[in-house]
Amino acid sequence: MSALPETREAGFVPMTPERLDAVMAVESVAYPHPWTRGNFEDSLRAGYHGQLLLAGEALVGYYVAMKGVDEVHLLNITVAPDLQGQGWGRALLDALAVWSRLQGAQWLWLEVRVSNEPAQRLYERYGFRRVGLRKGYYPAGAGRREDAIVMSFQL
Ligand SMILES: CC(C)(COP(=O)(O)OP(=O)(O)OC[C@H]1O[C@@H](n2cnc3c(N)ncnc32)[C@H](O)[C@@H]1OP(=O)(O)O)[C@@H](O)C(=O)NCCC(=O)NCCS
DSSP, X not given: OOOOOOOSOEEEEEOOGGGHHHHHHHHHHHOSSOOOHHHHHHHHXXXXXXXXXXXXXXXXXXXXXXXXXXXEEEEEEEEOGGGTTSSHHHHHHHHHHHHHHHTTOOEEEEEEETTOHHHHHHHHHXXXXXXXXXXXXXXXXXXXXXXXXXXXXXX
16 A cells, blocks of 8 residues: 555545646556546536545545436546555545535446456445446457446435
8 A cells, every 4th residue: 555645635626627637647557548638628628527536735536427417427436546445436436426416416327347347346335236238338459349337326
């Protein structure tokens, strides 16, 4: 485990263009197929809800979500690789669930790669249920595609 800075200044702050350098530093090492900076910029321009969890200057993790009619669609959730497996992913989902409830949403939705077992485990332990499969939803390199499992959680 890598130590977090000793600080009382910990909590959530909005994802803004100025904070995307820190986001990209984590994103680019957390995924085989990371989002581009443009993906984050487009999400912010579209008014999606993005939050960073900071401990002092250290970025613990972040998420991006899109509000629908009675559901919130989780588009990206990431914990810094050296801080994974310590409950931070669950903490990010808790924050997203609070925000979603305040929006009046009744459901959280997400897609996850069939190969991403740690993420599926996080969601299942949290209470998400598998509700479908999207064939060839994700790029998988060398022109291949990977299926997505669709999961939902009743708030
Ligand atoms: C998926 C991710 C967000 C989980 O965050 P995390 O902080 O590591 O997860 P937590 O520590 O909160 O773990 C929550 C649960 O998932 C399980 N889990 C987390 N990482 C795991 C791993 N590598 N292997 C197996 N189980 C794992 C834990 O056992 C835990 O279950 P428990 O509460 O019963 O012990 C994080 O691994 C990550 O950022 N991965 C790379 C990006 C990614 O794949 N994002 C999801 C895209 S859909």
